Amino acid sequence: MENAKKNMKFSTHSVSNENREGLKAWLNPFGYGWERVSYWLQRLTGVFLLIYFVGHVIETSSIIGGPDVWNSMLQLTQTPAGHLFLILVIGTSTFHSANGIRLIFTHLGKGLGEPGRPDYPYSPSSLNYRQKSGIWVALILAAFAMLFGVQVLFGKG
Amino acid sequence: MKIHYVTGVCALFVVAIHIIMRLIMPFSASLTYNNVIGNYHNIFYALLLEIILVLIAVHGFNGLRIILLELRQNRTWEKYVSYGTIIASIAIIAFGTRTIIFANGLEL
Numbered sequence A: 001m002e003n004a005k006k007n008m009k010f011s012t013h014s015v016s017n018e019n020r021e022g023l024k025a026w027l028n029p030f031g032y033g034w035e036r037v038s039y040w041l042q043r044l045t046g047v048f049l050l051i052y053f054v055g056h057v058i059e060t061s062s063i064i065g066g067p068d069v070w071n072s073m074l075q076l077t078q079t080p081a082g083h084l085f086l087i088l089v090i091g092t093s094t095f096h097s098a099n100g101i102r103l104i105f106t107h108l109g110k111g112l113g114e115p116g117r118p119d120y121p122y123s124p125s126s127l128n129y130r131q132k133s134g135i136w137v138a139l140i141l142a143a144f145a146m147l148f149g150v151q152v153l154f155g156k157g
Numbered sequence B: 001m002k003i004h005y006v007t008g009v010c011a012l013f014v015v016a017i018h019i020i021m022r023l024i025m026p027f028s029a030s031l032t033y034n035n036v037i038g039n040y041h042n043i044f045y046a047l048l049l050e051i052i053l054v055l056i057a058v059h060g061f062n063g064l065r066i067i068l069l070e071l072r073q074n075r076t077w078e079k080y081v082s083y084g085t086i087i088a089s090i091a092i093i094a095f096g097t098r099t100i101i102f103a104n105g106l107e108l
Helices: A002-018 A022-027 A034-065 A067-077 A080-107 A129-154 B002-023 B033-041 B043-071 B075-104
Strands: none
Touching: A022 A034, A022 B043, A034 A067, A034 A080, A034 A129, A034 B033, A034 B043, A034 B075, A067 B033, A080 A129, A080 B002, B002 B043, B033 B043, B033 B075, B043 B075
């Protein structure tokens, strides 16, 4: 038992020394397909939406200050730049949700295809048209959601 | 990842209701002080906001934890990242809950 604990500690330490590329590897866009773009966008939209969420919770707390405080907060956010920011939030949240649903299915083993013999040109069966079309659907839905956002925020009414 | 998937899917539904509440009337009218405070005074809507707050805080900070643990792996880093994100989630939930309670008009 003691030896097992020591080995576990040693192996954890080794992993930490081997894996030092960190953010540089995470941001490297070269040599990868659409799955990498999706991986990257899922994380970037997630971090962006978390920042928006924290800002939104702080911003809406002005409601307890009364009508004057609420209206002065609205004056800051209800501007063309504020509306463009909201449209970005609509697009990123739609992509994050749609791509997130694809990832849940993928994690459950759905849409990965059958494992096959590794023949030339060695394209993995898991990175198939189902996965790619899921990414494209997420991007198209995000574009439509942003158009709807433009209509609501910049349209009449 | 179970907690991440469950909070993500649940958040999708409750956030949809939250957005619909802003779209059942002209957007600018839905943001007037009287309309928003009226929303907060509705106990069911206040409860919905609390559920959204908890779900998104847990989902968001757990997602941040996953990203940070992908970047580097060792025991100390994992410990600080996990505790840091848990504390941040609790802080934002506490702050948002304070807004919901005061805006709802409940006296503690």
